[in-house]
Amino acid sequence: MQKRILLLCFLLSSFAYFFWNFKAKIITTDGKQHSGYLSELDYYDVENREPQDLYKMFLYDSERKRKSSFLKFDVSEIKSIYIYNKKDQKIQFVFVKPTLEQFESTKFHYRKYHKPKEKAEELSYESAWITMVMVKEGKDLDLLCDFLWINFKVSQEDNTFITDYYNRYFVKEKKSNVPKPLGFISKIKDNGYHLLLVGNNKLFEENAVEIFADYCPKMINDLQTKNFVFGNKILKVFDYYLRNCN
Structure with missing residues (x-):
C-alpha cells in the first residue's frame, strides 16, 4: 500500500x-x-x-x-x-x-x-x-x-x-x-x-500545533488536555480557530 x-x-x-x-x-x-x-x-x-x-x-x-x-x-x-x-x-x-x-x-x-x-x-x-x-x-x-x-x-x-x-x-x-x-x-x-x-493523526496534530501556536493558544491547551479532538478532520480544526481565536 x-x-x-x-x-x-x-x-x-x-x-x-x-x-x-x-x-x-x-x-x-x-x-x-x-x-x-x-x-x-x-x-x-x-x-x-x-x-x-x-x-x-x-x-x-x-x-x-x-x-x-x-x-x-x-x-x-x-x-x-x-x-x-x-x-x-x-x-x-x-x-x-x-x-x-x-x-x-x-x-x-x-x-x-x-x-x-x-x-x-x-x-x-x-x-x-x-x-x-x-x-x-x-x-x-x-x-x-x-x-x-x-x-x-x-x-x-x-x-x-x-x-x-x-x-x-x-x-x-x-x-x-x-x-x-x-x-x-x-x-x-x-x-x-x-x-x-499525511501519515497519521499525530502528525496532523503536530502540524496544527506548529501553525496555530501563536494564533490560537486555546486550541493548543484544549488539544493537550484532550478537550478538543479533531482526528483527521481538517476543516474542523480551522473552524475551531475561526470560532475561538479569530
Missing part, C-alpha cells in the same frame, strides 16, 4: 500529461473582466514557454489548448481569478509562493525538457507564483487547498472545494506568501477505508 501511495503522490505532483480545461474568469486590476479557459501547466509549456512566461496565467479562448489563441497575464495584473466546474460552481484562486524546494524542482524539469537548457538559470523565484484554492478566510490565517486538474465539485455542506481523489490543505499567514502544510485527506478507498496521506 505504501508504494501505491508514494506512486500516487509522485504522479499528481509531476507535470501533467493529460489535459483538463476549466472555464475561468480573470478580473484585472483595471477592473476589466476576461473569460476563457485555464489549463494546467504541462510538459508542452515547459518545453516552449520562455522563462519570463512560465509563471504567467494563460487564458485560452477555447477548450482546445494547443489550437487556441490566448491572453497572458502577469500575477501583478490580476485582482481576482475564478474557475468553474461543469455545474458552473465557482471557486476562487489565490496566488502563493512555492517553497524553495518546489521552485528548484520546477527549475530541474525546465532544464531537463527545455532547449537550450541553460535558460533554466533565467527562472526567477521572485516571479514564481502558484495558485491555490481559497477555502476559508480568517483575520490572521487563511485555509487553502491545492487544486488538482480534475473534475471538482463544491461541497453543499460548507461550500468548500472537494475532489474525488485527495485534498491537500495548507494554512497561510496573512503576513506571509508561503503556506504551511496542514494535512492531506484521501478520497481514494483501499479495502473500504479512506487513506490519510
